[in-house]
Amino acid sequence: MNLAGLWRYATEDSPEFMRPEYNDSAWTTMRLPQNWFLGGLDHHGVVWYRREFRHRGHPGKYATLRFDGVDYFAEVYLNGEFLGRHSGYFEPFEFDITPTLRSGKNLLAVRVESPYEAPGLDGWYMRKKLIKGILNHHDCRPGGAWQPIGQSYNTGGIWNRIGFEEHGPVTIEHVLLRADLNARAPLLHADISLNNRNQKRRSQIEVCCTPENFEGKAYRINQPFDLPEGRSHLTIDLPVPDVIRWNPWDRGEPRLYAVSVTIEEAEFATLFGFRTVRVDEGFHWWINEEPYFPRGSNYIASQWLAETLFPDVSQGKNHPFGGHPLDQATPAKANPPTPWFERDVALAKEANLNLLRVHGHVLPPEFHEVCDRAGILVWQDFPLQWGYTDEADFQDEAERQMRAMLTLLYNHPSIIAWCCHNESPSEAPWMATQAGGHYDPAHNRDLDIQLERTARELDPTRHVHQNSGTGDGHAYQGWYVGSWHDFTDLPGAPFVSEYGAQGLPCKETLLRTFVTFGADAGYAELSRLKVWIESYKKVRASTELLMKAGMAAWNFAEKRPSLKARIEKWAMNHLMNTERSIYQHLPPAEEMPEELQRAREVWESWQFHDFQPMETFENGIGLGASLDEFIDNSQFYQSTLIQAGTEAYRLKKMDKVTGIFQFDFTDPWPAVTWSVLDYWRRPKPSYDALRRAMQPVLPCFQLPFEIEAGKALPSTFQAVNDLLTAFPHTRCEWRMENINGYIASATFTIDIPANGVSSQVQVTLPSLPAGKIRLLVTLSTPQGKGIGENLYELRAEKKRTS
Numbered sequence: 001m002n003l004a005g006l007w008r009y010a011t012e013d014s015p016e017f018m019r020p021e022y023n024d025s026a027w028t029t030m031r032l033p034q035n036w037f038l039g040g041l042d043h044h045g046v047v048w049y050r051r052e053f054r055h056r057g058h059p060g061k062y063a064t065l066r067f068d069g070v071d072y073f074a075e076v077y078l079n080g081e082f083l084g085r086h087s088g089y090f091e092p093f094e095f096d097i098t099p100t101l102r103s104g105k106n107l108l109a110v111r112v113e114s115p116y117e118a119p120g121l122d123g124w125y126m127r128k129k130l131i132k133g134i135l136n137h138h139d140c141r142p143g144g145a146w147q148p149i150g151q152s153y154n155t156g157g158i159w160n161r162i163g164f165e166e167h168g169p170v171t172i173e174h175v176l177l178r179a180d181l182n183a184r185a186p187l188l189h190a191d192i193s194l195n196n197r198n199q200k201r202r203s204q205i206e207v208c209c210t211p212e213n214f215e216g217k218a219y220r221i222n223q224p225f226d227l228p229e230g231r232s233h234l235t236i237d238l239p240v241p242d243v244i245r246w247n248p249w250d251r252g253e254p255r256l257y258a259v260s261v262t263i264e265e266a267e268f269a270t271l272f273g274f275r276t277v278r279v280d281e282g283f284h285w286w287i288n289e290e291p292y293f294p295r296g297s298n299y300i301a302s303q304w305l306a307e308t309l310f311p312d313v314s315q316g317k318n319h320p321f322g323g324h325p326l327d328q329a330t331p332a333k334a335n336p337p338t339p340w341f342e343r344d345v346a347l348a349k350e351a352n353l354n355l356l357r358v359h360g361h362v363l364p365p366e367f368h369e370v371c372d373r374a375g376i377l378v379w380q381d382f383p384l385q386w387g388y389t390d391e392a393d394f395q396d397e398a399e400r401q402m403r404a405m406l407t408l409l410y411n412h413p414s415i416i417a418w419c420c421h422n423e424s425p426s427e428a429p430w431m432a433t434q435a436g437g438h439y440d441p442a443h444n445r446d447l448d449i450q451l452e453r454t455a456r457e458l459d460p461t462r463h464v465h466q467n468s469g470t471g472d473g474h475a476y477q478g479w480y481v482g483s484w485h486d487f488t489d490l491p492g493a494p495f496v497s498e499y500g501a502q503g504l505p506c507k508e509t510l511l512r513t514f515v516t517f518g519a520d521a522g523y524a525e526l527s528r529l530k531v532w533i534e535s536y537k538k539v540r541a542s543t544e545l546l547m548k549a550g551m552a553a554w555n556f557a558e559k560r561p562s563l564k565a566r567i568e569k570w571a572m573n574h575l576m577n578t579e580r581s582i583y584q585h586l587p588p589a590e591e592m593p594e595e596l597q598r599a600r601e602v603w604e605s606w607q608f609h610d611f612q613p614m615e616t617f618e619n620g621i622g623l624g625a626s627l628d629e630f631i632d633n634s635q636f637y638q639s640t641l642i643q644a645g646t647e648a649y650r651l652k653k654m655d656k657v658t659g660i661f662q663f664d665f666t667d668p669w670p671a672v673t674w675s676v677l678d679y680w681r682r683p684k685p686s687y688d689a690l691r692r693a694m695q696p697v698l699p700c701f702q703l704p705f706e707i708e709a710g711k712a713l714p715s716t717f718q719a720v721n722d723l724l725t726a727f728p729h730t731r732c733e734w735r736m737e738n739i740n741g742y743i744a745s746a747t748f749t750i751d752i753p754a755n756g757v758s759s760q761v762q763v764t765l766p767s768l769p770a771g772k773i774r775l776l777v778t779l780s781t782p783q784g785k786g787i788g789e790n791l792y793e794l795r796a797e798k799k800r801t802s
Contacts, residue, residue: 003051003108003162007032013046013111018077020107024050034313035071035304036157038320044116044154050109057103061166062197066094069160069305069364072130075111087397089132089155090362090383091404097164114156119148125435126387126425126443129394131401133383133422134300134360140664140673141303144610146434152608159306160364168265169197170227175261176410178461179274181245186274188219188238192261195231203227205263207238212258212271213373217242227263245288246273246413248354249375250696250722256372256413271372273413279463283471283495283658287416291755293722294377294659295694296355297676298498300668301344301363308340309364321670322512324680341370344666347677348376351687352694357497357661360385360422362405371414379417379497379661380409381468382451387425387435388444395447402451406458417463420451423474424467474498475645479615484641485705487648493656498663499645501619502612503638503686504631505667505678513609513670522602523627529599530623532592533582581614611672636793639689642676646693647700650720654757662690696722697752697788699732699777701763709796713765719750719758719779719788727752727779727787734777738769768796
């Protein structure tokens with residue numbers, strides 16, 4: 001029985017609310033499932049939900065009540081009887097309601113608490129207690145990362161399906177599937193968890209493995225076994241001698257099998273794919289025993305997960321941001337079961353990505369099924385983001401939830417890696433300084449070690465990474481440190497799991513996001529305040545010197561791992577405690593002219609929507625003379641950085657770089673972030689830059705950073721190939737044009753090796769007129785088939801004279 005629909009709710013808290021006879025007729029109603037913010041409730045703390053339903057009992061049947069997702073603490077009562085508690089936000093949980101369920105009228109009451117965590121070093125900044133990852137603390141969420149407002153627009157509520165079912169005495173709790181493709185005859189291992197509510201007896205089990213999206217051989221085993229009373233485990237090995245492997249989309253087809261386990265009346269069904277994954281200490285990847293280069297992006301689907309699953313929530317007329325229609329970008333097939341994820345994964349494939357990193361949170365299994373079918377790999381993070389308490393009870397709860405995440409998602413072939421923590425404080429000196437404290441290398445160290453041990457114990461088939469930011473690189477050259485030119489030094493290599501820069505969304509999105517600020521989204525007020533700030537508060541010469549020294553030390557550390565920790569600690573202690581920027585913190589309101597108070601409101605609203613003025617303006621992104629010009633400056637900078645960084649890394653794939661994940665793919669709410677697709681999935685120019693730079697076969701020109709008009713352009717050309725097919729005698733054609741049309745073109749021939757990088761070709765491009773120039777390049781086989789293309793947006797400037 002599906003219990004979705006209108007529920008009554010109240011934000012008061014009283015034990016009386018669980019009583020069936022309590023009169024809740026004055027309570028407001030909310031349609032569930034959905035996060036309460038999407039339902040019109042901006043609230044931290046406790047919400048009680050109540051719903052009456054009628055049931056027609058069936059003698060001899062058992063009944064189980066199931067919640068697929070409640071954020072965060074839940075207490076559940078049926079007909080006044082306490083059923084139990086649960087903590088967490090992503091894990092399904094259930095209760096036996098056989099003795100409590102009545103034939104006729106029933107009253108279900110649920111107390112949900114999603115609390116506000118007190119800010120400070122002992123709370124929300126560094127020692128959080130809620131395992132919600134980026135849904136609770138992040139620089140892409142409402143309010144940003146390091147101010148108390150960063151917990152705005154709480155994600156609490158009964159956000160996923162609620163219902164109960166009647167069934168026989170035997171239930172299959174879960175089945176964990178594992179392929180052994182290295183056995184003499186390949187095997188499918190099924191580890192089955194059972195619950196038998198009757199006495200011990202002899203029973204029968206059947207396991208079937210049938211091709212689901214292709215024609216092929218089916219496998220089946222049927223055998224007797226002793227079924228004990230209560231909960232038990234059973235392992236079955238099914239021989240699969242001619243099994244067809246699952247492959248990512250750029251290496252073959254994602255072949256899936258439907259696997260079912262049947263015991264008496266109980267049945268469990270899931271999809272499964274046969275594939276292997278291996279990662280060595282140098283972060284080299286092998287999929288199905290073939291070397292593989294992950295080309296990925298970090299993915300945050302939404303700040304409120306209910307809208308990813310239920311179109312009536314995402315498209316509702318009462319949606320706080322005016323709805324999120326899916327039909328414009330959803331693939332053509334009629335009524336896909338998960339249109340949100342279908343759309344986003346399709347956009348990822350169009351961008352030539354072969355992997356998505358689920359960044360700092362856990363998505364429902366529906367997302368992973370879409371990736372299974374699309375052949376998109378997944379790096380799955382556990383929802384720990386930055387600092388948490390080291391209390392023993394928290395570590396125990398984190399370990400329990402780690403097991404829950406792996407059990408929930410275990411069977412998805414798309415998942416190739418588990419990550420236990422994102423940017424743990426044990427490896428991030430900058431974090432304590434940012435929060436106003438002191439670095440402690442032991443902070444969360446034991447927690448991370450135990451979580452890694454737990455994940456490896458439960459899943460020996462996938463890569464387990466203890467902390468993202470240790471071993472893998474987070475390289476924000478051109479945004480937080482240095483210049484985008486520094487990508488030629490391969491910061492964060494060999495494996496880079498984050499790099500990128502913020503970029504403004506299109507004008508339509510900005511006007512929709514900042515609708516209260518008029519036809520320019522507050523641009524004029526931003527400009528006024530920026531001019532005033534720059535005249536009010538100049539950067540001291542000593543600060544500028546220290547900033548340069550800190551940036552130089554940071555870049556020096558990237559190339560010398562043995563000195564990195566000490567250099568980073570010095571840079572952070574001295575640089576971040578210094579007045580880095582005149583844009584970072586506004587002066588007190590009383591120190592500002594009264595006529596600028598409106599401008600201050602605009603500035604703070606943009607910051608609430610995650611815009612970072614310090615990094616924007618200090619990286620040379622100018623406001624320009626209009627909102628259109630500001631958007632163009634910001635988008636050009638972001639797309640240039642992403643293209644340059646991606647190409648620099650990919651050109652070194654054979655010896656120095658083993659994989660890359662750009663940060664990030666989509667906005668989880670209407671914001672200004674590092675995304676290439678905004679909240680409404682309108683692409684920025686950086687989406688197309690990412691699409692080009694992530695092509696399996698990529699033609700690359702290495703050009704000077706500064707282009708002087710009137711001078712010839714010496715450059716180097718190479719082609720990168722991630723496919724297992726070589727392309728000899730490939731024809732390369734380049735063409736240059738500007739607003740006035742054709743400038744020059746030429747062709748030459750190169751040999752492109754399989755899964756490698758071609759030799760260098762020196763190409764001198766002609767002198768260019770001042771202004772914007774487009775350099776287009778295409779690759780084609782001798783038979784004329786196109787295999788790659790690229791585009792460079794150049795800006796040639798006249799030489800400056802003193």
